[in-house]
Amino acid sequence: MLSIPMPTIIQPRDERTQPARIVAGYPQTPLRNPRQPLVKRSPTLSELSGPLEAARRVKLLGGDIAGHGDKQAIGQLIHLKVRVLDEDGAPVGGTLVEMWQANAAGRYLHPNDDDHAPPDPNFYGAARLVTDESGRCELRTVKPGAYPVPTRDGWWRPPHVHFSLFGKVWLSRLVTQMYFPGEPLNGQDRILNAVPDTAARESLVARYLPPTGDPHDALVFEHQIVLRGRAATPVQP
Amino acid sequence: MMIPTGEATIGPFFPPRYVDQGANDLTMFDGRKAKGEAIWIRGRVVQEDGAALENLIVEIWQPDADGIFRHPADPRHARADPDFLGWGRAATDDKGGYVFRTIMPGAPEGRAPHINFMLMFSGLMRILKTTLYFEHGMDVVLLAVPASRRELLMAKKQGPGSYRFDIRLRGENETPFFGD
Numbered sequence: 275m276l277s278i279p280m281p282t283i284i285q286p287r288d289e290r291t292q293p294a295r296i297v298a299g300y301p302q303t304p305l306r307n308p309r310q311p312l313v314k315r316s317p318t319l320s321e322l323s324g325p326l327e328a329a330r331r332v333k334l335l336g337g338d339i340a341g342h343g344d345k346q347a348i349g350q351l352i353h354l355k356v357r358v359l360d361e362d363g364a365p366v367g368g369t370l371v372e373m374w375q376a377n378a379a380g381r382y383l384h385p386n387d388d389d390h391a392p393p394d395p396n397f398y399g400a401a402r403l404v405t406d407e408s409g410r411c412e413l414r415t416v417k418p419g420a421y422p423v424p425t426r427d428g429w430w431r432p433p434h435v436h437f438s439l440f441g442k443v444w445l446s447r448l449v450t451q452m453y454f455p456g457e458p459l460n461g462q463d464r465i466l467n468a469v470p471d472t473a474a475r476e477s478l479v480a481r482y483l484p485p486t487g488d489p490h491d492a493l494v495f496e497h498q499i500v501l502r503g504r505a506a507t508p509v510q511p
Numbered sequence: 512m513m514i515p516t517g518e519a520t521i522g523p524f525f526p527p528r529y530v531d532q533g534a535n536d537l538t539m540f541d542g543r544k545a546k547g548e549a550i551w552i553r554g555r556v557v558q559e560d561g562a563a564l565e566n567l568i569v570e571i572w573q574p575d576a577d578g579i580f581r582h583p584a585d586p587r588h589a590r591a592d593p594d595f596l597g598w599g600r601a602a603t604d605d606k607g608g609y610v611f612r613t614i615m616p617g618a619p620e621g622r623a624p625h626i627n628f629m630l631m632f633s634g635l636m637r638i639l640k641t642t643l644y645f646e647h648g649m650d651v652v653l654l655a656v657p658a659s660r661r662e663l664l665m666a667k668k669q670g671p672g673s674y675r676f677d678i679r680l681r682g683e684n685e686t687p688f689f690g691d
C-alpha cells in the first residue's frame with residue numbers, strides 16, 4: 275500500500291514549560307551551559323527526520339526489571355503504565371524508550387554512584403523497550419528511593435525515574451524525569467522546580483491509580499509523556 | 512494541543528550498557544557494510560574551565576552517502592542505503608574524547624554535507640544541539656550562525672578519512688548551539 279508520509283511540524287516550545295539551563299544550587303550548570311545566545315534556525319529536513327529504528331541498533335532489555343521469586347528486588351513493587359503521545363495527542367508507537375532509576379534504597383548500579391546506600395543484587399535498574407501502536411509501554415519495577423546529591427547542602431533528589439525517548443524526528447528526542455505524587459521532597463527539588471510553569475511541572479509527576487486487584491501485588495502508576503511534533507494538516511489538492 | 516514534556520538532565524547515572532558496543536560505528540548495520548567513504552570523527556568535549564567531561568553522551572544523525580535520510584519525510588527515502596541507519600551514540604572517555612566511525616554524508620537537498628550532534632550530560636538541563644560541517648558553503652543552518660562563529664562548526668581534517676570536531680560547552684571559542 276502506498277503511504278504518503280505525513281511531515282512533522284515542530285514549533286518553538288513555550289520556554290516556561292522547560293527547565294532553566296542554569297539552576298541555583300546545581301553547581302555544574304554554570305560551567306557547562308552556553309554563554310552565547312542559542313542560534314535560531316528554521317528546521318530543515320535534516321532536523322525533521324530522525325532515527326526511527328534506533329531500537330535495531332541497541333539491545334532491548336524488556337520492561338520487567340523487578341525480578342521474581344527469590345530474585346525479586348527489595349522495595350515497593352510498582353507497575354508503571356507509560357503512554358507516549360505527540361503534541362496532537364496522537365500515540366507515538368514503535369519508539370525506543372530507555373528508562374533507568376535507583377533501587378529502593380536510592381542507589382544506582384553505576385560506577386559514579388558512591389556507597390551512601392546498599393546495592394540490591396537483584397536490581398540493575400534499567401529497562402529498554404519499544405512502545406506499542408497505542409504509544410504504550412508497561413514497566414514492572416520497584417519504587418526508587420530518594421538520594422542525597424553530593425552538594426552537601428541538604429539537596430536530596432526525590433524518588434524519580436529517568437526516561438530517554440526518540441519519537442519521529444530528531445527534534446522530538448527527549449530526556450526527562452518522572453516523579454511520584456505526594457512526595458515531600460518534590461517541593462524543594464532543584465531539577466523538578468527548574469520548570470517555571472506549574473502545569474508543566476505537575477505533568478512530570480505520575481498519577482497514582484487506586485488498587486483494583488490487578489495486578490494484586492503492585493501499586494499502579496500511570497504517566498504520560500508528550501514528545502514534540504504535530505502532523506502537518508493534509509492539503510487537499 | 513498538548514504541551515511537550517519538560518526536559519531534564521540525563522544525570523550522572525545513565526547506564527553504561529546503554530552505550531552499546533558498536534553503537535558508535537555507523538558504517539555497519541545488521542552485519543552489512545554501508546556504502547560510501549568510511550571516515551573517523553574524533554573530538555574532545557570540555558566545559559568552561561577546560562576540564563574534560565567524562566561519560567557525556569554524544570548522539571549523531573545524518574544522511575547516507577547520497578545525502579538521503581532513512582526517514583519517510585525524505586522524498587528520496589525509498590532509495591536510501593538499506594545498510595545505513597544514520598544514527599549513532601558514543602560516550603566520552605576520561606579525557607573527554609569521543610569517536611565515531613561513519614560514512615561521509617552526501618549533501619541533502621539544499622544543504623551542505625553535515626552531521627547533526629546532540630549532547631546529553633549531568634548539568635545539562637536541556638539537550639544541546641549542534642551541527643558539524645566539513646567546509647563552508649551555502650547552507651541555511653550554517654548561515655543562521657553569526658559569521659564570526661561559523662568556523663567553530665568546521666571539522667578539521669587530520670589525515671585521509673579522519674576528522675576532528677572538538678566541542679566547548681561554554682567560554683572562549685564556545686561551540687555554537689541551536690535553540691530548538
Ligand SMILES: [Fe+3]
Nearest residue numbers: 431436522524
Ligand atoms: Fe537520578
